[in-house]
Amino acid sequence: MKAWVYKEYGNSQSVLKFETNVEVPSLREDQVLIKVVAAALNPIDFKRMLGAFSATDSPLPTIPGYDVAGVVEKVGSQVKKFKVGDEVYGDINEKALDHPKRNGSLAEYTAVEENLLALKPKNLSFVEAASLPLATETAYEGLERSAFSAGKSILVLGGAGGVGTMVIQLAKHVFGASKVAATSSTAKLDLLRSLGADLAIDYTKENIEDLPEKFDVVFDAVGQCDKALKAVKEGGRVVSIIGSVTPPASSFVLTSDGSILEKLNPYFESGKVKAIIDPKGPFPFSQTLEAFSHLESSRATGKVVIHPIP
Template identity: 75%
Template sequence: MASCSDFTIPSKIKAWVYAELGNPSDVLKLASDVRVPEIKEDQVLVKVVAAALNIIDAKRARGFLKDNDSPPPIVPGYDVAGVVVKVGDQVKKFKVGDEVYGDINEISLVFPKQHGTLAEYTAVEERLLALKPKNLSFAEAASLPMVIETAYEGLERTRFSPGKSILVLGGAGGIGSLVIQLAKQVFGASRVAATSSTRKLDLLKSLGADLAIDYTKENFEDLPEKFDVVYDAVGMWGSRYSPFFFFSIFQVWSLYFYEELND
């Protein structure tokens, strides 16, 4: 039996749904008769307060995952922040009323959930959620999970460690901005350089970049210094180098990481 108290859960809810593949603006429809998902023993039911859209959501709607996707109709959305309103029998970490956030899909590109986060309620495995930090709003919390997972995994897979230097291409974007902060504050980077447009240079510095490069005026390839890792969050330079280290997290974002670019 699932535990539920103090919350009235409707039988039908509103959700954004698409029943066929195509451009999101064409196929995504707001439905008001979607069933509330049933939770499994290791899941919680979350009343969605905020959800975030990522590039993968648009790619998925266009058929990027069609060979490894759940069947339509599909409620898109990976990232969520909300309130637990029901818990499965095996759930130990959360209780009804807890404010949580997370990415509801453990493997983003292989059969993501049919019922995502662009709905009034969504079902999520306990292990995929964390308590929402009290100093973050629901909207702020919902904006983090997928991009910070991507940023962190990329740094881990490049074997980034204290004392190394890094150049982040696209440092003002969702992923790049988190790479700067993680590299500096968590991984102990000795030097962080990043590229952006002119108007976002101050943002790079506020995030912790030691060197902010205006790509509209400077070519990062002409930099005299050498970097241990180049993290490409733009995806423009993948075919131009023969790196000692190559890694792509998802083709969706065209993320590439290069060690010893200037060796």
């Protein structure tokens, strides 16, 4: 099969290579083989490629890619939920940093445990579906960990990124937030409002620690824990997905679970929660290096998606 592969750690532009004769991954009994239609990039992909998680990584060579949307090509003997021909999506690595798969989604085929997948909502394109799993599940797990519930207020730091765009929507439309505030650069404020933010804050002009009101929960998607702690109410929660944290803030690494996607599918199908695709994309498979370069610039809006594959 065709795939993007790196055999040593380093910058994506120097180590990631296009290969045309890679072995299709073998299938375990609890896995399905997916013909990949679209894949999305996440910051964890290039950080892993740089060797940031080498102590708990699987041995090289590696095909990167966590997010996948595609069609079931083959099923293992123990698979109950899916059959050949089903359109599915998911985050293929249950533990994001604990020996993630060597055969990721930036390939024509990938093998994934059935419990990490869900049926693709019929109204979503493969591009939209591929953009959702890791960011949506991270947003959902963070809201759950912060004990977020109806009637509470939340501030999202980094509201226009892959995870931030999902936190705004889930907090508002799934969890029933009383107020959603979020930060972004000037050009992206309208996007935040369109997703359900009641207060869109331009971080280039305002300091969140100076805001007159404090929030029940602050979801830090950019690594600004110290600022987040100054914006949270007494007894509130700060949850972070990047950078070092100071108690009482807490951080977590996602555990992927297809049942979260199944639970949220009605919200995707009704259009209450939308996939946010970076306007420069989707990038064709041949332009995967350009896609990584765009993601690494920290200027992406929503998710950077690769399609078609190959």
